[in-house]
Amino acid sequence: MKQFNYTIKDEVGIHARPAGMLAKTAKGFQSEILIEKDGRSVNATKLMMLMGMGIKCGDTVTVTVTGADEEAATSAMQAFFAANL
Amino acid sequence: MLPIALLPVAGLLLGIGSSFTNPTTLEAYHLTNIIKEGGILYTILDIMSKTGSIVFDNLALLFAMGVAIGMAKKEKEVAALSGAISYLIMNTAISTLISAKGGVEAMAANTTTSVLGITTLQMGVFGGIIVGLGVAALHNRFYKIQLPQVLSFFGGTRFVPIVCSIVYLIVGVAMFFIWPVVQSGIAALGQLVLESGYAGTWIYGIIERALIPFGLHHVFYMPFWQTELGGSLLIDGVAIAGAQNIFFAELASKSTEVFSVSATRFMSGKFPFMIFGLPAAALAMYKAARPEKKKLVGGLLLSAALTSMLTGITEPLEFTFLFVAPAMYVVHCILAGLSYMLMHIFNVGVGMTFSGGAIDLTLFGILQGNAKTNWIWIVIVGAVYAVVYYFVFYFMIKKFNYKTPGREADNEETKLYTRQDLNERKASEKASEKSGTDSVSALILKGLGGKANLADLDCCATRLRITVNDPSLVDDGLLKQSGASGVIHKGQGVQIIYGPRVSVIKSNLEDYMESPEAEAAPVEKAEERPAAGAAATLTAPMQGTVVALEKVEDEAFSSEVLGKGVAIEPTEGKLYAPCDGRVEMVFDTHHAVNLVSREGCEILLHIGIDTVKLGGKYFEAHVQDGAEVRKGDLLISFDLEGIKGEGYKVTTPMVICNTDDYTSIETVAQGEITAGERILEIK
Numbered sequence: 001m002k003q004f005n006y007t008i009k010d011e012v013g014i015h016a017r018p019a020g021m022l023a024k025t026a027k028g029f030q031s032e033i034l035i036e037k038d039g040r041s042v043n044a045t046k047l048m049m050l051m052g053m054g055i056k057c058g059d060t061v062t063v064t065v066t067g068a069d070e071e072a073a074t075s076a077m078q079a080f081f082a083a084n085l
Numbered sequence: 086m087l088p089i090a091l092l093p094v095a096g097l098l099l100g101i102g103s104s105f106t107n108p109t110t111l112e113a114y115h116l117t118n119i120i121k122e123g124g125i126l127y128t129i130l131d132i133m134s135k136t137g138s139i140v141f142d143n144l145a146l147l148f149a150m151g152v153a154i155g156m157a158k159k160e161k162e163v164a165a166l167s168g169a170i171s172y173l174i175m176n177t178a179i180s181t182l183i184s185a186k187g188g189v190e191a192m193a194a195n196t197t198t199s200v201l202g203i204t205t206l207q208m209g210v211f212g213g214i215i216v217g218l219g220v221a222a223l224h225n226r227f228y229k230i231q232l233p234q235v236l237s238f239f240g241g242t243r244f245v246p247i248v249c250s251i252v253y254l255i256v257g258v259a260m261f262f263i264w265p266v267v268q269s270g271i272a273a274l275g276q277l278v279l280e281s282g283y284a285g286t287w288i289y290g291i292i293e294r295a296l297i298p299f300g301l302h303h304v305f306y307m308p309f310w311q312t313e314l315g316g317s318l319l320i321d322g323v324a325i326a327g328a329q330n331i332f333f334a335e336l337a338s339k340s341t342e343v344f345s346v347s348a349t350r351f352m353s354g355k356f357p358f359m360i361f362g363l364p365a366a367a368l369a370m371y372k373a374a375r376p377e378k379k380k381l382v383g384g385l386l387l388s389a390a391l392t393s394m395l396t397g398i399t400e401p402l403e404f405t406f407l408f409v410a411p412a413m414y415v416v417h418c419i420l421a422g423l424s425y426m427l428m429h430i431f432n433v434g435v436g437m438t439f440s441g442g443a444i445d446l447t448l449f450g451i452l453q454g455n456a457k458t459n460w461i462w463i464v465i466v467g468a469v470y471a472v473v474y475y476f477v478f479y480f481m482i483k484k485f486n487y488k489t490p491g492r493e494a495d496n497e498e499t500k501l502y503t504r505q506d507l508n509e510r511k512a513s514e515k516a517s518e519k520s521g522t523d524s525v526s527a528l529i530l531k532g533l534g535g536k537a538n539l540a541d542l543d544c545c546a547t548r549l550r551i552t553v554n555d556p557s558l559v560d561d562g563l564l565k566q567s568g569a570s571g572v573i574h575k576g577q578g579v580q581i582i583y584g585p586r587v588s589v590i591k592s593n594l595e596d597y598m599e600s601p602e603a604e605a606a607p608v609e610k611a612e613e614r615p616a617a618g619a620a621a622t623l624t625a626p627m628q629g630t631v632v633a634l635e636k637v638e639d640e641a642f643s644s645e646v647l648g649k650g651v652a653i654e655p656t657e658g659k660l661y662a663p664c665d666g667r668v669e670m671v672f673d674t675h676h677a678v679n680l681v682s683r684e685g686c687e688i689l690l691h692i693g694i695d696t697v698k699l700g701g702k703y704f705e706a707h708v709q710d711g712a713e714v715r716k717g718d719l720l721i722s723f724d725l726e727g728i729k730g731e732g733y734k735v736t737t738p739m740v741i742c743n744t745d746d747y748t749s750i751e752t753v754a755q756g757e758i759t760a761g762e763r764i765l766e767i768k
Contacts, residue, residue, distance in 0.1 A: 012697045016677055016689060017639070020647035030531075047647065047742040048679050048687040052670045068527040 001066045002074040006081045013056035018084050023047040025080050031067025033077060044077075091147070095140035101396075102134025103438055112337065114452070145200065145213030146172050152217025157224045159596075163242040164224040170246050171253035172216045176205040178257025179264075196268050206264045211299050219256065220249050229592045241588060271305055275314050283426050286350045290425030294418040297400065298407055309351045316347050328352060332436030336449065343457055344434030353433040353463065354425025355441025356450075359397045361467030362420065362474040364390040367402055369478035374491025382491035397440025406478075410487035416477060424470065431462040525590065526597035528567040533579070534558025536598055540577070544591040548573075549581040619684040623663040623765040624716060625758045626690055626739055629655040633752070634738060639694045642738045647689060649750040650740030651765055653758065658725040660690060661760045662714040663739065671721075672697070675704035678720050679742075686767055687742040692723055694734040703727040717761055741767060 008014065014022065026033045026044035033044040037059055042049040044063075055061060063081070065074045106127060111117050120127045140147070146169065153168035154161045180203045183189065189197050189204060198207040206212075224245050232240040239247060278289040289309070296302040309315035315328030320341075325334045331348040335341040346353075367390035374382045389401040407414045435450035435458050450460030482489055533539060533551060538559075541552040549569075553559060556579070561572045564581050573580040583590055625631075632652040637643045642652070662680065669679035669687070676699065677691040692704070703724040708714060728735050741750055747767055754764045 012674075015672065015674075015697045016647060016691055017641035020641050024646050030527075048669060048681070048689065051672075051679055051689070051742075054670065054673060056673075068524040 001064060002070050003062060003064045004074065004078060005060055005062050006078075006085070007060045008055055008057050008085050010085045011057045013059065014050065014053065014085065016051060019047055019050045021084060022080060023050060025076055026073075029065075029067070029069050029073035029076065031065050031070045031073040033073060034064040034066075036062040036064065091140055095137045098133040098137030101444065102130045102132070102137055105130045106134055107438060114448075143201065144210050145208065148210050148213030149216035149220070152214055153220040153224065156218065156221030157228075159592075160224075160228050160242050160245075163228065163245050164221060167224060167246045167249040168217055168220045171220050171249045172213060173201070173203070174250050175212070175216060175253040175257035175260065176200050176203045178254050179205045179261050182258065182261040193265065193268070196265060206260065207268070208260070208264060209299070212260075214299070215256070216253065219252065220245075223249050223252060229589050231589060272308065272314075275305065275308055278309075279314060279316075283429055286354070286429040287422045287426040289351060290354050290422030291418050292422075293425075294421040297403060298414070306351065315351055316345075318345060318348070329436060332434075332449075336436065336453070341457065343432075344436065344453070346429060346432045346434050349434045349436050350425065350429040352437050352441070353428035353435045354421070355397060355437065356435065356446050356463045357424045357428070357467040357470045358417075358421050358474070359399055359441040360394050360443055360446065360463075362424070362470040363393045363399055363402050363417075365471040365475040366406070366417070366478040367393075369475045369482065370405070370489045370491070373479055373482040373489060378491035385490060393442070395442045395444055397437070397442030397445060399440075406487070406489055409489055410481065410485070412485070413478060413481050413487065416481070420470070420473065420477075424466065427466050428462065431459060431466070433459045433462050435460050435463065525567050526594045528563055529581070529590070529594055530597065532560045532563030532567060534560070539598075542591065542594065542598075544587045547582055547587055549583060549587055549591060549594075551579045551581070552577050553579055621664065621682050621684040621686045621767045622763055623682070623686075623688065623739065623767065625653060625754065625760050625762050625764045626661050626663045626720075627653050627655045627659060627737060628657045628760050629653040629737075629758065631752065631755045631758050631764065632736060634740070637694070637736055637738055638734060639738075642691075642740065645740075645744070647738075648740040648742045648744040650689075650738055651752045652736050652738040653764075654736050655692075655725065658723045659719060659760070660692060660721040660723070660737070662716055662718045662720055663688065663690075663764070664716050666714060668708045668710060668712045668714060668720070670710050671706045671708060674699065674701045675706045675721060676701070676723075678706075678708070680714070680720075684767075685743075685746075689740050689742050690720070690737065691740075692721065692735065692737045693728055694736055696728060696733050696735075699728065699731060699733065703731075739765070741765075 010018065022035075023045050034041045035044050035050065035053065035055075036042075037053055037055055040053065041064075042053060044050060063074075063077050065077065067073070105111070105116070105120055111120055120130065149172035150165045150168040153164040157164035183192060183197065183204055183206075186192070192206075196207055197204060199205070200212075227244050227248055228242050230240055230244050231237075232244065274292060278285040278292070281288070289306075293302050293306050296305050309327070310329035311327040315326070316331065317324055317326040318331050318334075319325075320331070320334045321338050323334070325331050328348040328351040331345055332352070335344050335348075367386040371379065371383055371386050386402075386405075389405065393399045393402050403414065403417070406417075435446060435453075437445040437449060446460065446463065450458050450463065453460070455461050481487065482492070486492075529549075530536060530539075533553060534555060535558070538553050538555055539551060540554055541550075543550045554577070556574060556577055559572075559574070559579055564572050567581075569581045569583055571582040573582070630653065632654050634645065634650055634652055635643045637652045641647055642650075660678070664680075664682045664686075666680050666682040666686075666688075669681050671678050674697055676693060676696040677689065680688040680690065682688060696704075705722050707719045707721065714720070723735075725735055741747065744750060749766075749768045751766045751768075752764065753766050754762060758764065
């Protein structure tokens with residue numbers, strides 16, 4: 001299991017488009033990727049749940065990656081967050 | 086630590102048997118008529134004594150095998166065999182070197198012994214332990230080894246006894262040179278003790294206890310008991326050397342008025358802590374056990390405590406806390422040393438055959454009379470020791486939360502000897518760490534349709550041979566990703582060709598399948614392909630013109646990253662529910678809404694492109710999160726012209742977020758459309 005925290009810098013947070021891209025990225029890996037905020041956690045591949053988190057600018061999320069390709073998945077997630085959010 | 090479980094029984098046999106076959110004892114109690122050498126009773130006692138003794142005599146061999154079994158991760162029987170062989174080889178190597186040097190006479194006195202008929206160095210149980218540990222390490226390293234094709238017969242587990250034999254041949258040679266140094270170190274300690282009075286007795290006691298875990302206490306105290314190191318005395322005109330010899334000579338002599346404490350100071354100290362102290366410690370462990378485990382633990386601790394009390398065999402009890410709470414053992418050593426010193430100070434002159442149990446106390450203390458032995462001090466000091474041991478142990482267990490028997494986590498078996506527990510726990514931790522990174526095994530298992538799909542797993546020289554329950558679940562692509570050069574299907578049989586390294590792959594896969602992760606894998610798979618969502622029909626959420634999704638000027642929608650669907654270029658600023666369902670979430674900027682239809686279809690309705698940037702301006706939500714809606718209910722109203730005036734497009738995509746759950750999402754309308762008309766068919 002690998003884990004990292006990220007504080008959202010994009011001013012409109014995780015709305016539809018970034019959520020879609022995030023889910024797409026997450027689907028590319030075998031590992032289970034969980035996005036957690038304030039004790040609520042959703043699977044990153046579940047687009048609607050992800051949007052439902054209402055993650056905004058300044059929120060800190062915890063990303064937990066568990067699975068066979070967790071190394072690769074984690075770096076991909078980190079890169080994604082840094083580039084898009 | 087399998088062999089230790091045998092010790093209480095062996096100890097009882099030896100204790101009772103040897104006490105009543107000791108000619109001195111028999112004479113002293115005028116039992117020579119009842120228990121006669123050659124008589125039935127004597128023979129029975131002698132058998133008890135000798136069968137008990139054989140276990141102790143060969144404890145080193147039992148440890149060589151037992152430790153190897155306990156520490157080996159897999160294929161434990163091979164480790165046991167290797168342990169036995171290695172022990173024999175090591176001692177034989179030493180033996181040969183001893184004869185080369187000129188036999189036992191050429192060695193320092195009391196440094197050699199006979200093990201299984203092999204004349205070798207006196208290494209005690211320690212000899213067995215170094216074999217056991219080394220063999221286990223070699224075994225865990227090599228039991229999966231692959232040798233070149235020509236030698237492949239000797240690969241895998243067959244390689245283990247071979248490599249162990251060679252290694253221990255070398256260890257034996259090395260020990261011949263190293264061990265005498267260790268022995269002289271122990272002897273030097275003995276000299277120190279002898280020369281330093283009460284304090285020396287205390288140190289003697291501490292060292293004797295501290296050597297118990299290594300089984301080297303015999304090496305330490307035997308010289309005191311049997312040689313000049315323990316003093317020499319003229320008894321009835323005969324010079325006697327060694328503490329125990331002096332005691333028994335005095336016991337046999339009619340002229341003895343008081344037993345020489347200068348001799349018994351190396352023995353009497355055992356009684357207080359063996360009869361009183363340690364059983365009280367057992368009671369403390371029992372009291373500290375969790376209520377539901379007390380019954381189980383009670384039996385284990387009681388038998389260990391009784392063994393200690395009666396025969397003075399303390400290892401079963403000491404080993405229960407030695408490994409889980411070494412600090413308690415340190416306290417025990419100090420108290421035990423103190424016990425020797427107190428007995429010395431109070432002039433207690435009680436000897437023993439081999440240890441300080443109630444049997445020996447009765448025979449050599451109580452029955453000799455207090456005038457000769459001062460045995461009453463054993464009971465007085467013992468009573469204090471019981472209290473001290475009880476409270477000290479109880480306090481330490483509670484304070485430091487030691488996992489003594491009956492205090493283990495729920496999933497652990499309650500055992501008297503906890504070293505194996507520890508080893509197994511470590512092994513399983515390691516195994517799961519390993520499988521955490523064992524992506525090849527994970528891939529193979531996934532490719533085979535999960536653990537539940539596997540009926541049988543085997544391998545030949547180059548192929549993994551698997552019988553699966555459902556051949557249709559096998560994914561050749563994944564299997565090839567795992568490094569296979571080919572996959573062959575034959576009915577329910579699957580052969581995956583890896584080449585000669587297949588046996589290692591198989592072992593890894595077997596390890597992996599025992600890890601919890603393998604259980605989780607098929608569940609994950611089930612999640613990935615749920616039964617296709619129930620069919621649903623969506624109606625147009627607004628009035629306007631139908632626009633194909635790929636024409637929407639936003640890549641997130643046009644590339645279908647967010648899911649398949651359709652879009653509408655609205656002519657009226659009103660968004661209606663396209664079906665019956667529940668509002669999952671209204672975006673706080675009110676420009677979009679998530680809806681879940683009754684059938685489970687997850688719908689995103691998104692008014693305009695990039696309109697998130699308007700921050701809610703021009704939008705008004707008419708529903709709240711969690712609201713149940715009917716088809717045609719007004720969800721959001723918006724100012725069409727206002728949005729356009731800010732330079733944003735109002736094209737409104739309606740996409741299915743869980744597109745993966747469906748086989749087809751088809752747009753069934755085009756051109757002008759009115760809210761409520763059929764627009765998407767989802768299957």
